[in-house]
Amino acid sequence: MQSLLWAVSSCRSLVNCQAIHALVIKSQFINNGFIGDRLVSIYTSLGFNDYARKMFDEIPDKDLVSWNSFISGFSKRGILALCLNAFQRMRNEADLKPNKVTLLSVISACTVDGALCEGKCFHGFGVKMGYMEEVKVANVLINMYGKLGMLDAAYVLFNTMKARSLVTWNSILALHAQHGHSDDVVGLFNLMRRAGVKPDQATMVALLQGCTELGVVKQATVVHACIFKCGFEGDMLVSTSLMSLYAKSGQLIAANVIFGELTKPDAVAWTSMLASYAMHGCGSEAIKLFENMVDGGIYPDHVTFTHLLSACSHAGLISEGRKYFEDMFRVYGVQPRIDHYSCMVDLLGRAGLLEDAVSLIRSMPMKPNVGVWGALLGACRIHNNVELGKEAADNLFLLNSSDHRNYIMLSNIYSASGQWKDASKIRSMMKGRRLVGDPGYSLFEHGNRVYQFVVGDQSHPNSDKIYAKLEEIVRKVHEAGLVRQTEFILHDVEEEVKIDMINKHSEKLALAFGLLVTNTSIPITIIKNLRICGDCHSVMKFVSLIEKRTIIVRDPKRFHHFANGMCSCKDYW
DNA sequence: GTAGGGTTAG
Numbered sequence: 001m002q003s004l005l006w007a008v009s010s011c012r013s014l015v016n017c018q019a020i021h022a023l024v025i026k027s028q029f030i031n032n033g034f035i036g037d038r039l040v041s042i043y044t045s046l047g048f049n050d051y052a053r054k055m056f057d058e059i060p061d062k063d064l065v066s067w068n069s070f071i072s073g074f075s076k077r078g079i080l081a082l083c084l085n086a087f088q089r090m091r092n093e094a095d096l097k098p099n100k101v102t103l104l105s106v107i108s109a110c111t112v113d114g115a116l117c118e119g120k121c122f123h124g125f126g127v128k129m130g131y132m133e134e135v136k137v138a139n140v141l142i143n144m145y146g147k148l149g150m151l152d153a154a155y156v157l158f159n160t161m162k163a164r165s166l167v168t169w170n171s172i173l174a175l176h177a178q179h180g181h182s183d184d185v186v187g188l189f190n191l192m193r194r195a196g197v198k199p200d201q202a203t204m205v206a207l208l209q210g211c212t213e214l215g216v217v218k219q220a221t222v223v224h225a226c227i228f229k230c231g232f233e234g235d236m237l238v239s240t241s242l243m244s245l246y247a248k249s250g251q252l253i254a255a256n257v258i259f260g261e262l263t264k265p266d267a268v269a270w271t272s273m274l275a276s277y278a279m280h281g282c283g284s285e286a287i288k289l290f291e292n293m294v295d296g297g298i299y300p301d302h303v304t305f306t307h308l309l310s311a312c313s314h315a316g317l318i319s320e321g322r323k324y325f326e327d328m329f330r331v332y333g334v335q336p337r338i339d340h341y342s343c344m345v346d347l348l349g350r351a352g353l354l355e356d357a358v359s360l361i362r363s364m365p366m367k368p369n370v371g372v373w374g375a376l377l378g379a380c381r382i383h384n385n386v387e388l389g390k391e392a393a394d395n396l397f398l399l400n401s402s403d404h405r406n407y408i409m410l411s412n413i414y415s416a417s418g419q420w421k422d423a424s425k426i427r428s429m430m431k432g433r434r435l436v437g438d439p440g441y442s443l444f445e446h447g448n449r450v451y452q453f454v455v456g457d458q459s460h461p462n463s464d465k466i467y468a469k470l471e472e473i474v475r476k477v478h479e480a481g482l483v484r485q486t487e488f489i490l491h492d493v494e495e496e497v498k499i500d501m502i503n504k505h506s507e508k509l510a511l512a513f514g515l516l517v518t519n520t521s522i523p524i525t526i527i528k529n530l531r532i533c534g535d536c537h538s539v540m541k542f543v544s545l546i547e548k549r550t551i552i553v554r555d556p557k558r559f560h561h562f563a564n565g566m567c568s569c570k571d572y573w
Numbered sequence: 574g575t576a577g578g579g580t581t582a583g
Contacts, residue, residue, distance in 0.1 A: 034576090038577095065575070075578075139580070140579050142579090167580045174581060205581045238581090242582095244583065271583040
């Protein structure tokens with residue numbers, strides 16, 4: 001009997017499971033509830049809901065564990081409807097009182113499904129049943145609130161807990177990291193240490209994610225040292241996060257070193273390296289890596305393809321992108337998802353093949369989402385296509401009317417083609433809906449600080465020197481006869497005013513500061529919250545040549561490496 | 574307790 005239990009639990013495929021199932025029937029243990037419970041969870045976890053239901057119905061004396069196996073099976077698969085249905089049946093048909101395990105399952109199903117209302121109900125249920133003292137129940141609720149956008153509610157729960165476990169701390173850290181609240185991550189981590197809780201690899205992963213949001217170079221080295229000291233350097237999860245952090249801080253080579261040190265990288269690690277190449281615009285390296293991954297017998301999944309396609313898109317590798325998009329299902333059996341369509345629309349649109357992008361959207365088997373229309377809108381901005389841009393924007397407004405970026409993008413498309421009236425109409429529409437754009441800023445790390453610059457910023461104590469350096473750059477640019485690209489200033493103002501505005505862009509200020517305070521041997525790394533402007537892009541190229549400096553700029557999506565008067569993006573971005 | 578997912582990587 002014990003060996004049968006083991007055998008059932010070890011099933012990894014349907015055939016396997018059915019064979020054992022037959023054995024169970026033959027051995028007359030089929031009426032044994034314990035074995036039935038296991039078979040139910042295996043069938044659900046493999047996704048064979050009908051087999052699971054049939055097996056479940058055949059269990060003679062269903063106890064709480066039987067019901068929990070059934071419910072948690074659906075929960076694991078993220079099928080909330082079946083989960084809730086089973087929960088109701090359990091109470092109505094069997095008249096059983098759900099215990100904490102039941103609650104854990106249904107609440108995590110709500111988290112996966114984004115069902116905040118139902119989740120709140122179960123929270124209330126937990127309070128009523130007196131389960132809130134259970135650390136695991138509180139943890140799963142913290143996670144639910146945090147994942148569903150109610151970080152405050154999660155924090156209140158965390159704060160009111162009498163006893164917290166390591167997982168509680170890890171959860172609250174991870175949630176703050178995922179919401180981009182880096183300072184809170186650092187603060188909470190210090191509290192955790194003071195509370196005498198010993199961190200594990202999940203803690204490290206959350207910390208690393210928190211640093212990614214800070215987006216600074218030095219942070220990666222500091223946490224790396226901490227990881228090394230704590231003995232987590234061989235951990236695959238930690239290494240993968242670390243790799244990603246280095247890549248996101250502009251240190252592609254460091255990321256590559258960590259990847260190289262992994263003895264047996266899994267699909268996630270390979271994909272992380274691939275994503276790093278994609279982010280840095282290294283299309284052919286990404287493709288080479290992908291081929292090595294496949295040759296090594298590692299199966300690419302849908303995330304791998306998202307990054308592979310985005311790598312092709314960033315590098316303008318149109319035919320390669322088309323080929324991989326076709327191959328992903330035909331050769332690798334990975335069904336294209338909506339994100340892959342977004343990537344393809346981006347790839348085609350960016351290359352100016354707007355008609356191809358549109359026909360791809362029309363032929364999609366699913367309804368296009370904000371990602372797809374957003375990619376088209378972005379392409380229309382690059383290629384100044386008012387008509388298609390309007391269509392994309394209209395669809396975006398229908399799907400989400402509160403994202404200011406779409407209004408700005410459309411307004412810019414109008415301005416770029418001189419349609420100032422339409423542009424200002426969109427601006428006032430934005431005002432009417434009380435939407436304010438993100439002010440653009442650039443970050444630069446120096447010493448132990450991160451400096452933030454906005455357009456025309458004068459808040460830095462050495463502002464005078466920064467502006468003097470900036471003037472010097474502008475003068476050299478002028479002397480070299482470099483054509484200024486004022487079309488990136490989308491206001492209906494005089495040319496002279498435009499030049500003045502463009503000269504004070506946050507990335508230029510950060511660059512001037514970087515030139516003043518750093519040694520020539522290290523690259524100047526600037527982080528932007530918005531896409532780099534075209535004029536700044538050419539000025540950066542020029543400065544990299546005359547000052548003999550490497551300049552690295554990260555925008556929300558990718559990196560530009562400037563050296564010897566050229567950019568790694570080859571002016572394709 | 575027979576043991577039924579508390580967090581964490583691209």
